[in-house]
Amino acid sequence: MNIEMKNGMFRYGTGKTVFKNLNFNVNNGEILSILGPNGTGKTTLLKCLLGMHQISDGSVIINGLEQDKAKKNYHIGYVPQLHQSAFQYTVLEMVLMGRTRFIRRFSSPSHDDWNYAHKSLEKVGMEGFADRIFSDLSGGEKQMVLIARALASQADCIIFDEPTSALDYRNQYHVLDLMISLKREENLAIIMTTHQPEHAMYLSDKALLMDRDGNSCFGESDDVLSENNLNATYGMNIGIFSIPHKNAHLKAIIPLVSNSLHRSLSGNNHGNEVAS
Amino acid sequence: MPEINMRTLMSSPYFFILLPLVVFFFSLVCGRYPVDIKNVVGILISQIYPVAPFWPEIDERVIINLRLPRLLIGMLIGAGLAVSGAAFQGIFKNPLVSPHILGVAAGAGFGGVLAMLLSQSSLLIFIFAFIFGNMAVLASYLLARKDSVTPVLVLVLAGVIISAFFTAMISLLKLCADPQDQLPGIVFWLMGSLISANYEKFGLIIIPFLICIYILWRLRWRINVLSQSDQEARALGVNVEYDKWIIILCVSVIVALAVSVSGIIGWVGLAIPHIARMIVGSNHQFLIPACISLGAAYFAFVDTIARSLTPYEIPLGILTAIVGVVIFGYLLKRNQNGGWNEY
Numbered sequence: 001m002n003i004e005m006k007n008g009m010f011r012y013g014t015g016k017t018v019f020k021n022l023n024f025n026v027n028n029g030e031i032l033s034i035l036g037p038n039g040t041g042k043t044t045l046l047k048c049l050l051g052m053h054q055i056s057d058g059s060v061i062i063n064g065l066e067q068d069k070a071k072k073n074y075h076i077g078y079v080p081q082l083h084q085s086a087f088q089y090t091v092l093e094m095v096l097m098g099r100t101r102f103i104r105r106f107s108s109p110s111h112d113d114w115n116y117a118h119k120s121l122e123k124v125g126m127e128g129f130a131d132r133i134f135s136d137l138s139g140g141e142k143q144m145v146l147i148a149r150a151l152a153s154q155a156d157c158i159i160f161d162e163p164t165s166a167l168d169y170r171n172q173y174h175v176l177d178l179m180i181s182l183k184r185e186e187n188l189a190i191i192m193t194t195h196q197p198e199h200a201m202y203l204s205d206k207a208l209l210m211d212r213d214g215n216s217c218f219g220e221s222d223d224v225l226s227e228n229n230l231n232a233t234y235g236m237n238i239g240i241f242s243i244p245h246k247n248a249h250l251k252a253i254i255p256l257v258s259n260s261l262h263r264s265l266s267g268n269n270h271g272n273e274v275a276s
Numbered sequence: 277m278p279e280i281n282m283r284t285l286m287s288s289p290y291f292f293i294l295l296p297l298v299v300f301f302f303s304l305v306c307g308r309y310p311v312d313i314k315n316v317v318g319i320l321i322s323q324i325y326p327v328a329p330f331w332p333e334i335d336e337r338v339i340i341n342l343r344l345p346r347l348l349i350g351m352l353i354g355a356g357l358a359v360s361g362a363a364f365q366g367i368f369k370n371p372l373v374s375p376h377i378l379g380v381a382a383g384a385g386f387g388g389v390l391a392m393l394l395s396q397s398s399l400l401i402f403i404f405a406f407i408f409g410n411m412a413v414l415a416s417y418l419l420a421r422k423d424s425v426t427p428v429l430v431l432v433l434a435g436v437i438i439s440a441f442f443t444a445m446i447s448l449l450k451l452c453a454d455p456q457d458q459l460p461g462i463v464f465w466l467m468g469s470l471i472s473a474n475y476e477k478f479g480l481i482i483i484p485f486l487i488c489i490y491i492l493w494r495l496r497w498r499i500n501v502l503s504q505s506d507q508e509a510r511a512l513g514v515n516v517e518y519d520k521w522i523i524i525l526c527v528s529v530i531v532a533l534a535v536s537v538s539g540i541i542g543w544v545g546l547a548i549p550h551i552a553r554m555i556v557g558s559n560h561q562f563l564i565p566a567c568i569s570l571g572a573a574y575f576a577f578v579d580t581i582a583r584s585l586t587p588y589e590i591p592l593g594i595l596t597a598i599v600g601v602v603i604f605g606y607l608l609k610r611n612q613n614g615g616w617n618e619y
Contacts, residue, residue: 047507075513076511077511080505080507085503087371088558090557098512105519107497108497109497
């Protein structure tokens with residue numbers, strides 16, 4: 001699958017322009033990270049890609065066809081940032097909802113749909129949770145189930161809206177590693193929004209930076225996620241450091257705010273030595 | 277002796293088939309004029325297969341002319357209101373929603389009262405209640421619609437506004453009614469009763485009722501998906517606006533017809549889906565059939581009490597609330613988290 005936006009622009013009615021001149025693309029087996037401060041239109045952009053909004057100008061080309069014409073030839077799965085449901089469904093029932101596009105309006109899930117839901121749960125390692133109540137799960141477990149639901153829809157591309165924002169350190173990387181394995185094993189195109197540049201650096205092939213003035217920067221993630229670009233996008237000093245660890249060098253992104261500098265200079269830094 | 281798990285027993289499909297059947301015969305037997313169960317069975321069989329009568333003629337008249345049409349209408353309305361409540365709670369993503377939320381009951385109530393002021397014809401009451409009930413829903417829809425979408429919260433608020441308007445109009449009509457001749461009839465009708473049930477009314481409502489209940493039954497999987505956020509439901513491949521309005525249309529027809537036959541009866545559409553959810557869980561694939569069974573049995577049971585308990589008929593609206601409060605309160609106490617989430 002190939003998704004490409006050319007000169008994309010969006011505004012609500014005749015109101016404020018949310019984003020403009022947006023150019024990017026993502027293919028099968030690639031992860032695109034979308035970064036930017038709050039209010040730069042990341043979620044609006046996702047809604048445009050999901051077909052919930054129409055861009056005001058420019059074009060979205062999917063597999064070589066305009067988005068409207070290509071609609072029946074692809075499916076984009078969606079993993080929301082926060083899931084709230086008034087009712088208690090089991091984990092398997094939640095995953096089964098991913099099969100909805102294969103179930104006719106006046107029909108119910110078939111035996112095959114139930115099997116597919118089971119297999120999707122297995123893919124994310126949650127098969128033992130099938131009969132548990134979804135709302136009783138931890139944040140990380142819920143995220144896994146929602147990923148299984150997107151997989152059950154046999155999507156060609158999955159969009160993640162800030163997938164790690166409510167998770168602890170361990171679960172954040174558990175989800176990110178799963179996204180990498182989905183890219184490799186399922187050959188999916190993956191698009192995610194995030195507020196954590198280090199996550200984008202950890203897993204993405206491509207990155208799109210959006211700033212408050214409607215400007216954007218797109219390219220290979222190693223090129224786009226530079227100190228200069230991050231500083232300009234977020235309007236603050238952000239340092240990228242190389243940390244020696246065992247026989248390798250790890251990249252770390254640290255916001256250079258006065259308190260963290262103060263704590264480092266006063267000798268409170270008990271971590272690894274940092275070489276810029 | 278192995279312990280019998282009541283929840284497992286109650287969630288069995290046999291329970292939901294047997295319960296309305298038991299209540300059906302209970303309702304035919306019970307009343308201020310009790311009829312022997314053997315006679316009831318004989319009378320029912322004689323309607324489809326020739327049997328030599330072994331029962332007094334008065335038993336047949338009581339069962340066939342009075343109790344049976346009333347029971348059939350009651351079970352139909354109970355099933356319809358309960359299914360409507362479950363469907364509305366699902367698509368509005370809120371366990372506190374009743375099928376009256378979009379103003380259909382208040383609108384139908386206004387239509388019925390207006391017809392009672394103009395004439396005593398039960399057909400006119402039926403027609404006016406049906407028309408005004410659906411007009412109220414249309415008004416809520418037009419009030420809430422903006423840019424080709426009707427957000428759920430705005431729709432509920434529009435329903436509250438339209439309900440308030442028609443409730444005020446009912447009060448105004450009551451003020452204009454003759455306090456000797458018209459007002460008592462209006463007040464009694466508004467409290468709900470099946471006293472005027474007959475085969476003619478049953479014939480009028482059965483086809484639209486069955487069609488609407490059948491559509492909601494077939495949409496039961498979609499209601500699960502619609503109970504997720506609109507954004508998620510769209511991403512899962514659902515045409516949210518279209519499906520939502522099929523359901524709203526079916527519920528409006530059911531509630532408007534129910535009010536036109538029995539007056540305004542609350543609580544059934546709110547409490548029965550919760551009781552069913554405590555037994556079978558939240559999945560509407562199982563919840564909708566459970567609501568059909570429990571709603572029919574509950575309404576028939578309450579109506580039997582309404583006509584049997586005292587020499588005077590007790591309005592159904594009062595009894596559905598009292599009996600519902602007791603059952604619902606007991607189950608809520610036993611099962612604090614009854615199939616819905618707090619957030």
